[in-house]
Amino acid sequence: MNILYFLVGCSVLMALIFLGAFIWAAKTGQNDDVYTPGIRILFDDELEEEAKSKEDHFSS
Secondary structure, rough: OOHHHHHHHHHHHHHHHHHHHHHHHHHHOOOOOOOOOHHHHHHHHHHHHHHHHHHHHOOH
């Protein structure tokens, strides 16, 4: 029975460590996406053309 207390304590400790690591990563910008904005500019024209063709289709 003592081993269960030990294992529960270890799992709670590990969960707190992972929670702390997640909070640290979120606050320091580790999850910021710096790749997608550079690629998004390549696809903007296609999206605008699709929107214009849909508007033309609905207006006529």
